[in-house]
Amino acid sequence: MFRGLAIAGMVLVNNPGSWEHVHAPLRHAEWHGFTPADLVFPAFLFIVGAAIPFTLAGYGDRRAGRGELYLRILRRVLLLFALGLVLNLATPLLQWAMQGKAVDWDTLRIMGVLQRIALAYLLAMILILALGWRGRIAAVLVILLGYWAALEWVPVPVFGPGDLRPDTSLVTFIDKLILTRPHMYKGRFDPEGLLSTLPAVATVLTGYLAGAWVKRTPVASRVTVRLAAAGIGLVLLGWVWGLVFPINKALWTSSYVVYAAGWSLLILAACYELVEVRRLRRIGWPLQVMGVNAITLFFASGIVARLLLTLQTAEGHSYYRWLYDTLFVPWAGALGGSLAFAVATVAAWWVALYILYRRGWFLRL
Numbered sequence: 001m002f003r004g005l006a007i008a009g010m011v012l013v014n015n016p017g018s019w020e021h022v023h024a025p026l027r028h029a030e031w032h033g034f035t036p037a038d039l040v041f042p043a044f045l046f047i048v049g050a051a052i053p054f055t056l057a058g059y060g061d062r063r064a065g066r067g068e069l070y071l072r073i074l075r076r077v078l079l080l081f082a083l084g085l086v087l088n089l090a091t092p093l094l095q096w097a098m099q100g101k102a103v104d105w106d107t108l109r110i111m112g113v114l115q116r117i118a119l120a121y122l123l124a125m126i127l128i129l130a131l132g133w134r135g136r137i138a139a140v141l142v143i144l145l146g147y148w149a150a151l152e153w154v155p156v157p158v159f160g161p162g163d164l165r166p167d168t169s170l171v172t173f174i175d176k177l178i179l180t181r182p183h184m185y186k187g188r189f190d191p192e193g194l195l196s197t198l199p200a201v202a203t204v205l206t207g208y209l210a211g212a213w214v215k216r217t218p219v220a221s222r223v224t225v226r227l228a229a230a231g232i233g234l235v236l237l238g239w240v241w242g243l244v245f246p247i248n249k250a251l252w253t254s255s256y257v258v259y260a261a262g263w264s265l266l267i268l269a270a271c272y273e274l275v276e277v278r279r280l281r282r283i284g285w286p287l288q289v290m291g292v293n294a295i296t297l298f299f300a301s302g303i304v305a306r307l308l309l310t311l312q313t314a315e316g317h318s319y320y321r322w323l324y325d326t327l328f329v330p331w332a333g334a335l336g337g338s339l340a341f342a343v344a345t346v347a348a349w350w351v352a353l354y355i356l357y358r359r360g361w362f363l364r365l
Contacts (some may be wrong), residue, residue: 001271003047004287007294008346009040010113011301017324017341021334026342031166032246034259041113041249042203042260043267044294045120049207050268052128053215076365077122080295084114087302094310107182109190114298116192116200123197124204133212136205143202144254148245150195151253164251171195171251189250196252203252206261210268219276227269234262289357290350296363301349 016022025036059069088109095101127139151170155161159168166172166189175184175193184190210227217223238247238259247256274280290297308320317325328337328344356362 001275001284001287001291002050002268003044003294004284004289004291005267005271006040006044006047006291007297008287008290008350009037010044010298011346011349012342013037013040015301015305015342015345017328017338018321018334021338023335023339026339028249031250032164032248034247034249034256038249038256039260039263042200042257043264045117045200045203046207046210046261046264046268048117048121049124049204049209050211050214052125052204052208053212056128057215073122073125077118079365080114080118080121083295083299084112084118085110087114087299087306088112090303090306091310094307098310098312109185110179110183111185111190111192111194111197113192114295116197119197120200120204123201124208127201127205128208136209140202140205140209143199143205144257147199148254151251152245164246164248166250169251191250196250199252199254199257202254202257203261206257207264210265214268214272221273221277224269224273224277227265227272231262231265231269234258234265236262238262286350289354292362293353293356295365296356297349297353300352301345 013026013028016026027035028037029035056069059066085108089103092101092103092108096103128136131139151162151164153161154170156163156168156170156173161170163169171193172189174195175190178194179190181188184193210230214223214227238255238257238261241255241258242253245253245255247253247259249256271284275284305320308323309318311319313319313322324337324341328340331337332340
């Protein structure tokens with residue numbers, strides 16, 4: 001249910017009818033700050049981590065089982081990263097196929113959402129398998145405090161330490177050094193860059209710690225209360241920390257990790273109470289349909305959106321824009337039509353995933 005809610009939120013946020021007309025809650029913060037849209041990606045990483053204890057339970061301590069686990073981890077990481085590269089290549093390849101425009105390999109973006117999931121999952125799994133319970137908690141603290149210290153006190157050539165602007169932060173400096181500017185998002189700043197993936201590992205680990213605790217605790221409403229209490233505590237802690245180290249999704253600041261983890265715990269508490277305690281599974285079933293094929297949904301929706309943006313009408317507009325202008329703007333207006341387009345996109349993909357669900361077709365990475 002949680003995974004389905006997170007991926008539905010990602011598709012909703014990523015597919016407005018027009019980026020010029022987006023309701024404020026569905027628009028990412030321009031830089032420092034937090035909106036509901038800024039929660040969906042860390043919530044997805046959180047639930048990736050929360051699912052790990054249940055996955056590991058099937059392997060135990062058997063040497064053969066561990067070997068199989070390591071191969072599965074590597075396979076999943078490589079496939080996720082490859083799918084992310086395909087998404088980055090989709091628009092250039094479609095433009096080449098349909099418009100004859102040459103693919104510019106020198107500006108191909110390397111990182112992306114799926115690449116971040118892959119790397120954060122890989123590093124989190126290494127720490128989970130190498131450390132005990134206390135070591136995992138310590139790893140979260142070291143990552144968050146270390147990242148804070150690095151961004152505040154490690155000097156960037158010319159600009160010095162503590163500069164958190166897009167072009168001059170340590171995050172951008174490291175990404176330009178390793179990825180090089182042409183291979184970053186729009187050649188300026190990469191919101192899913194390399195250095196900022198490190199605190200995303202802490203997001204996965206936080207989800208793991210929550211999932212491991214839930215797994216070993218008997219089902220009861222007190223679990224809901226404790227999850228909610230922890231969530232409120234982290235929201236407050238993240239907000240206070242944000243006063244000195246701003247909450248920032250693009251930089252994935254430590255305060256942002258804590259703040260978003262708090263909200264994720266609150267959502268987990270609500271899902272747990274409804275599904276596990278009160279057994280109201282039918283409420284979560286529509287989201288389950290999306291959750292069991294979450295990566296399929298993210299990848300396929302990204303490909304289709306890129307296809308619609310590349311295909312041109314006789315008037316020279318994209319079919320994406322044509323659908324928005326023709327089917328939604330006339331009755332809902334520019335702003336309402338943009339939201340209606342996004343909601344319709346989620347609904348259409350739910351129908352497609354329901355067909356897969358009924359047939360038992362699930363993409364296993």
